[in-house]
Amino acid sequence: MSTASKGFNWIKAAPWLYTAALFILWEGAARGFNLPQYILPAPTVIAQAIVQYWSAIWKNSLQTLYTTLAGFLLAVVGGLALGILVGWSRFIYAGLYPLMVGFNAIPKVALVPVLVIWFGIGTVPAILTAFLIAFFPIVVNVATGLATIEPEVEDVLRALGAKKMDIMLKVGIPRSMPYFFGSLKVAITLAFVGSVISETVAANSGLGHMMLGAQSQFNVPLVFAGLVMLAIEGIVMYAIMAWIEMRMTGWAHRSQTMAA
Numbered sequence: 001m002s003t004a005s006k007g008f009n010w011i012k013a014a015p016w017l018y019t020a021a022l023f024i025l026w027e028g029a030a031r032g033f034n035l036p037q038y039i040l041p042a043p044t045v046i047a048q049a050i051v052q053y054w055s056a057i058w059k060n061s062l063q064t065l066y067t068t069l070a071g072f073l074l075a076v077v078g079g080l081a082l083g084i085l086v087g088w089s090r091f092i093y094a095g096l097y098p099l100m101v102g103f104n105a106i107p108k109v110a111l112v113p114v115l116v117i118w119f120g121i122g123t124v125p126a127i128l129t130a131f132l133i134a135f136f137p138i139v140v141n142v143a144t145g146l147a148t149i150e151p152e153v154e155d156v157l158r159a160l161g162a163k164k165m166d167i168m169l170k171v172g173i174p175r176s177m178p179y180f181f182g183s184l185k186v187a188i189t190l191a192f193v194g195s196v197i198s199e200t201v202a203a204n205s206g207l208g209h210m211m212l213g214a215q216s217q218f219n220v221p222l223v224f225a226g227l228v229m230l231a232i233e234g235i236v237m238y239a240i241m242a243w244i245e246m247r248m249t250g251w252a253h254r255s256q257t258m259a260a
Helices: 010-032 043-052 054-088 090-105 112-119 123-147 151-159 164-201 207-216 220-248 250-259
Strands: none
Touching (some): 010 043, 043 054, 054 123, 054 164, 054 207, 054 220, 123 164, 151 164, 164 207, 164 220
């Protein structure tokens, strides 16, 4: 008899149980070792800070979510388009891929001052930083899905009279969809990193800006409250991307599900 049929699904409950255990251990360590709040505030202290500063936390959380989603959507559109272009031809793949790797190796925090010079302090640099840091995984995954079509499949399709466009539309793009939707889970979490990086360097709002101000005032519980809100937003968006992946590419996971 399966675990689910017994009335309680331990697999689904595992994240909540582990999270509860983490906070219990955290609370016990903070109080047991009598750690100062400016070193490591206990979860109950962080919860009090969330309640106390809820208005500011909510406002800045919405701002960070907005810049992250805006940059992420730009990365999805641009990454999908460039990924198809790069995966279309081995010549284009060989020429552009090293350039993209080199650009991705540049720390994005080093680009924020340049973006500030171009667009000023505010929302635009945060959106562009989120876009730049989430862009590469999408391009790589889509290009990989297109560039790794089995040669035997291409040979058979060409023998049947298919052209390059037919192979890409009927085999290449559908084949790359699991790669694409899988990359969204990575890209959305990286987009949060990009937004917060920019907000800590050059912004007037957002969780990164709020945490930087709290740090300057040695308000460590508020800093951790911002981190908790970032974690919650990241987990929620990751779960949404995972749900979209299963809805759109469930056929690619069917064999794994049946094997399990």
